[in-house]
Amino acid sequence: MKLSVSNLEVSYNKVSALRGISFEVDSGDFVTLIGSNGAGKSTTLRTISGLVKPSGGEITLDGARIDNLDPDVIVQKRIGHVPEGRRIFKDLSVSENLMLGAYIHRDRNTVEKTIKQVFEHFPRLHDRRNQQAGTMSGGEQQMLAIGRALMSRPKILLLDEPSLGLAPIIVKEIGEFLSELNSQGVTVILVEQNADLALQLARFGYVLETGLIAMADRAANLADNEHVKKAYLGI
Numbered sequence: 176m177k178l179s180v181s182n183l184e185v186s187y188n189k190v191s192a193l194r195g196i197s198f199e200v201d202s203g204d205f206v207t208l209i210g211s212n213g214a215g216k217s218t219t220l221r222t223i224s225g226l227v228k229p230s231g232g233e234i235t236l237d238g239a240r241i242d243n244l245d246p247d248v249i250v251q252k253r254i255g256h257v258p259e260g261r262r263i264f265k266d267l268s269v270s271e272n273l274m275l276g277a278y279i280h281r282d283r284n285t286v287e288k289t290i291k292q293v294f295e296h297f298p299r300l301h302d303r304r305n306q307q308a309g310t311m312s313g314g315e316q317q318m319l320a321i322g323r324a325l326m327s328r329p330k331i332l333l334l335d336e337p338s339l340g341l342a343p344i345i346v347k348e349i350g351e352f353l354s355e356l357n358s359q360g361v362t363v364i365l366v367e368q369n370a371d372l373a374l375q376l377a378r379f380g381y382v383l384e385t386g387l388i389a390m391a392d393r394a395a396n397l398a399d400n401e402h403v404k405k406a407y408l409g410i
Contacts (some may be wrong), residue, residue, distance in 0.1 A: 176202050176253065176330045176362065177237055178223070184231030185218050190328050192218045194386040195232065199363060200331070205357045207365045207373040209407055210383035216366040217259055219383070220333045223364075224256040225249040229291030251279050259366075261320040265309025269300050272319055274289045275324030285328075295320040296352060313347035321349070325384065330363040338369050350376055370407040374398040382407070 178200045185193040193215045193219040194247040200206050208216045223234055225246035234242040241249055250256075266271050273293060277286045294301035297318040303311060308319055317337055324332060334353070337345040346369070353376055357363045367373035374380055374394045382403065390397065397403050 178254075178331060178362070178364075179235045179238075180223070180232070180372050181235070182218070182232035183219070183222065183229055183231055183242075185215075185222055185227055186230050191348075191386055192230075193222070194331075196386070196388050198381055198385070198388065198391065200362060201361055202330075203357070203360050204379065205353075205363045205365070205377045207367060207377035207380045208383055209367065209370040209373055209380060209397075209403075210389075211406075212213065212368075213385075214383040216383055217335050218336050219258060220364065220366055223249075224254060224333060226256075226356075233289075235350040244287065247279075250327050251261075253328065253330040254333065255324035255327050255331070256333045257324045257335060257337060259319050259339070261316050263308045263319050263323065264318055265307070267308055269308055269311070269319055270304045272323050273326050274301075276323035277325055286326075289326055289328055293325055296325070296356075314341050317341060317345070317349065321352075331364065332356070333364050333366075335366045337365075337370055338367060338372060346372065370403070371398075374408075 181197050183319055184195055208219060210216055218227060222229055222298050225244055229242055233240055236252055240250060273290055277289060280286050300318055300322055337349055346355045350372060353363055365373055365377060376396055377394040378392045380397045381388050
């Protein structure tokens with residue numbers, strides 16, 4: 176599944192958030208978008224998943240436009256989204272949250288197989304499957320948000336700031352999981368304020384600045400770039 180973003184423009188109340196960005200993500204790739212707050216990273220993911228409608232440009236999946244589709248239809252196209260801030264249903268149990276992520280599947284065997292795989296990836300979710308989601312730690316809630324997205328069995332997974340506010344050991348665990356998931360063929364598009372982590376995980380990166388793509392290169396090259404080091408890696 177090839178995702179193409181072409182001349183994408185998004186505005187909020189006549190203020191431009193994206194100003195004609197273009198990039199492509201091939202099937203099985205691991206791409207990261209880095210940049211400062213307000214650069215347009217989250218807006219890019221929200222537009223791909225249909226939560227925001229563009230004012231210009233287009234998004235295609237294997238050549239077919241998806242920017243005019245509703246979010247639920249885009250999920251059915253096998254694009255999953257883990258939003259910033261987790262957005263889990265805190266009053267529901269872990270299992271109930273996960274089952275909500277599987278709403279597009281009608282086959283019970285598929286759902287049971289998928290939830291088993293999620294529990295294998297994140298054993299702590301299995302241990303807390305009957306626990307109210309809002310009572311878990313921040314790291315466990317992030318695992319739940321990822322697990323809920325996985326319940327739709329995505330071919331492309333969008334992740335928005337998965338390491339935000341988490342302890343280093345949990346960040347390491349989630350990073351290892353994303354690498355494993357990508358090795359299994361899932362395309363990953365990662366937005367991450369922790370640019371050092373993002374560039375370690377991804378194969379290719381885009382630097383967004385004020386709604387434009389300022390740089391694009393292999394992640395290893397961006398990590399060695401002097402501007403990136405000073406602006407985003409704190410070196």
